[in-house]
Amino acid sequence: MNQSPSGLLPGRSSQPGKRVLPGFALSLGVSLFFISIVLILPVTGLIVQTAGMGWAEYWAVITDERVVASYKVTLWAAALASIINGVVGLLLAWVLVRYEFPGKRLMDALVDLPFALPTAVAGITLTALFAPDGWYGQLFALLGIKVAFTPLGIIVAMSFTSLPFVVRTVQPVLEDFAPEDEEAAVSLGASDWTVFRRILFPAMWPALMTGVALSFTRSLGEFGAVIFIAGNMPYVSEIISLMIFVRLQEFDHAAASAIASVVLLASLILLLGINLWQARYLRRLQGR
């Protein structure tokens, strides 16, 4: 699968380690310069700032009761939002790959809307829909459920902004899926559910997990969409990014950076985990 033609040609070229193409020094120089200035230097700044705090003070700031409440809300909401996206994303990916129907291309294009729409716009839009007098809010009110200005609103905003991840990671795997096993199972009389559970799901789940993990990571850091709909009640519906923002507005830079260092560490660990997971899973695919 996808074997590069270089292996087939009697090639002197493309030997690893031998640099035939120009521009190595230049592109290395530009890339390293840019990454150092734009990424590494600011991260170092945060480390320096937090290192200046004493351990006791650091610990007190990051375990403050209101901050701990915001960790909990953010983690719960992000977890539920990414599970919702796992289900909805799998459904959308399946329908987009397996079936033909009018409007399919439009649906495929619309899936990217949450990535393209600025988060602040998503925030005021979802608030307008889910507010008690909004189109959806009125329906939920009939059921006695309040969505906007409660933690439920945070889940809605997070699932909206990270919806495309699962669709876009599962879609290519489903497209490349070889139909032989599946056709054999169906012709032998296996039910749809059995085929899905025994053949399709085992092939899809690494991609599905990647999508859910990406969705979770994005949700943890989501700010713009959430703050409009959350209501931002201390101890109830304040997310962790907002806590950093609040500390900044109190001009407490030390506390803001301490909380930010926790968030940064968590997202870097998640990022590394996802990359390792993908590397392992891709190797398995290529090794077939």
Place this chain on the structure above:
Amino acid sequence: MVQRKTMRAGDQPWVKATLIGAAVALTVLMLVMPLVIIFTQAFSGGLQTYLGNLTDSFTLRAIGLTLFVAALTVPINLVFGVFLAWLVTRFEFPGRKALITLIDIPFAVSPVVAGLLYLLLYGSNGWLGSWLADRDVQLMFSWPGIVMVTVFVTCPFVARELIPLMQQQGREEEEAGVVLGASGWQLFRRVTLPNIQWALLYGVVLTNARAVGEFGAVSVVSGNIRGETNTLALHVELLYQDYNVVGAFASASLLAGIALITIVVKSFVEWRQARQRAPLNDQTENR
């Protein structure tokens, strides 16, 4: 495409109808309705009010600043993205994988944290900021700060679009060019660019969409000075908090328009790439 007669899972008519129905309903509820409400709200006071809201002097200033920030950010990240993609797809060197992981950092980091990183370093109390302040250079709470955080937040997009494509295309064509005596620039312009132009276009459009709409990082470093450091996304928030909902949605409709253009460009680029690949697929199927 080969037509298959054999049945696969989910091919029974009622399963198919249920799943398509559910997907369409979800798409309408989660993706179409938000778009509908942006424009109905924006135009709820009539066309006159809409145009009045957009030509308000603070709104015009916000549009101007936003375009200015995007005009600086996009070229910077375009150049960086192309160099980085060239580096990691055309050469093998130690630390290559680490570099690819590093540029994903802005995707994983909360925008508020991104803004804070820059505020700590370049703010008047920061170690670079205090040195600059002594020389009367102020970067934070003015447009350079906004550009800097926007560059941070959008720097992975171009590279992320190019790397998988250039990896897949391999380096044979460029190596042939070198053998034929092409210079580096000729090589890029005549061999590489035609192969990557559509992905590059999409990378630029994505960078632009995010640069125009960035909210969290910008709101940390902007200081929200109305008419001066207020970008369009911040302006939306400001109007919304002033209870000028119709005005907020009028500005939001411009940003939604840019988002729609982004989606259209993406569909176009995918269509072009599918056409470019089509002859290749025929070959592999005949083998």
